[in-house]
Amino acid sequence: MKRHLSSYKKTIGYTLLSLVLIFSGCTKNFEEINTDDGRLSELSPADNRSLFPSAVMAGLNANGYIISTALFAGVYSQHFASTQPAHMSHRYLIVQDWVSHQWANTYVSAMPALYNIIESTKAKDPTLNAVARIWKVFVLHRTTDYWGPIPYSKIGEKGTVIGYDSQKDIYYDFFKELDEATTLLKANLAIPSFATKDPIYAGDNAKWLKFGNTLRLRLALRISKVEPGKAKEEAEKAFAGGVMTELADDAYMAVTSANPNGFNLQSGWNESRMSSTMESLLKGYNDPRISKFFRPAVTDGQFRGVRNGMSQAQQNIPANSFDNSSDVSLRLAPINMNTTPQACMYTAEAYFLRAEGALNGWNMGGTAKDLYEKGIEMSMRTWAITDATIISNYINGTSLPMAPGGYFNTPALTDIPVKFATDPEKQREQIGTQKWLALFPESHEAWAEVRRSGYPKTYPLINSDNPDVPKEKMIRRATFLTIERNSNGPAVIAAEGLLGGPDKASTPLWWDKNPF
Secondary structure (H helix, E strand, O other): OOOOOOOOEEEEEEOOEEEEEEOOOOOOOOOOOOOOOOOOOOOOHHHHHHHHHHHHHHHOOHHHHHHHHHHHHHHHOOOEEEOOOOOOHHHOOOOHHHHHHHHHHHHHHHHHHHHHHHHHOOOOOHHHHHHHHHHHHHHHHHHHHHHOOEEOOOOOOOOOOOOEEOHHHHHHHHHHHHHHHHHHHHHOOOOOOOHHHOOOOOOOHHHHHHHHHHHHHHHHHHOOOOOHHHHHHHHHHHHHHOOOOOHHHOEEEOOOOOOOOHHHHHHOOOOEEEEHHHHHHHHHOOOOOHHHHEEOOOOOOOOOOEOOOOOHHHHOOHHHOOOOOOOOOEEOOOOOOOOOOEEEEOHHHHHHHHHHHHHOOOOOOOOHHHHHHHHHHHHHHHOOOOOHHHHHHHHOOOOOOOOOEHHHOEOOOOOOOOOOOOOHHHHHHHHHHHHHHHHOOOHHHHHHHHHHHOOOOOOOOOOOOOOOOOOOOOOOOOOOOHHHHHHOHHHHHHHHOOOOOOOOOOOOOOOOOOOO
């Protein structure tokens, strides 16, 4: 397996100013190495713009997708299944050398740049400040949703111990940050922001405003089972502020040959396949996105998945194998990894969030049914499926998920059609299931939503290597890192008290109230 773990020091150079931004032990304080009294005391707008692309790339884990995303959220959400015998994480074993890449991308690569941008633009450059704060929330919400308590309010402070915050406090501050950032951005839309240094929206502040409000809506739904009142308040404010509604609002990171699409790059390593969960849904619904998501099996041109959690012996069985003559559907080809932008957030998700909010009785500007159907339409259009008849037939389809069968005689995943039901709980399952499909391949969010909503239903693992998480249960989090225990030990010990349970993969996060 190809791996590349970043070092825990990242040097960022820019015009007229040379700083080394360091977390000693991953989350220790930033230190300036240039101490010459004649050095520049603040960053210029050009300096800040130059820092932003690296923060975006690191925030999306583009340079370590397989380590930080595919081998954890990708298989835990069952967006994918592993057919590589060397992999262990898909059997719920937390391989710290791999998952630490998520931590390093956040605290070594993304946050030093964002911290400096935000600090140096507080009294000026309002649009730079607002967009950087929105992106900060995006980066850190993915990180806290892996571990729970993380360093947050103490980022940038000096000291030998960098404390962790509870996830509740972090989420409440997320809402504060997004409220302030979107208010600031709305009041200054005409002032240029990151312009050509913005790899997502190329400096389009109006789109960043929609992105920030949609992120706020996402986080509001995340806490809906633990803080329903706060969730309603934040969701309605987000919707009123203007969320993503058009295909042009889809957020992607532009890529180059030097910084390729991490998802497509990893596809070429031939280590993951279609999961049985995907197979049951996509084939049962005759979903036209199936050929957009996966390539057919080499042997017979059919789309075929495998179960998650196979042992090494089971992975080596020809029917489940990972070699190039596989009977299993492969991930998308990597041929366009240098030109295909990397997905960040889809407009379709905004509609599914609003649909669930409408079921909760919140003001989301439409009925749950209409918003659900619009979410499906937007997802189809995102994947270049534009024929109105095809989309309408899918939305009104009554076929059910199919039974994959195969080596493990796998039954159908569930019994819901695509056509919107009359039963409220089935409606929730439909919204959650279609949102999970529409999120592909953004598995960070997919895993969080499976834990939060319980949907889609997923198959139990064939085997679990984690004694704390039985194969029929959902893994709830990554355990705290050994590198952090070694370098920031007192803070990690204190963080255990913020978890609400032991430092185990079976301990639910603050917002996770599902019994599975």
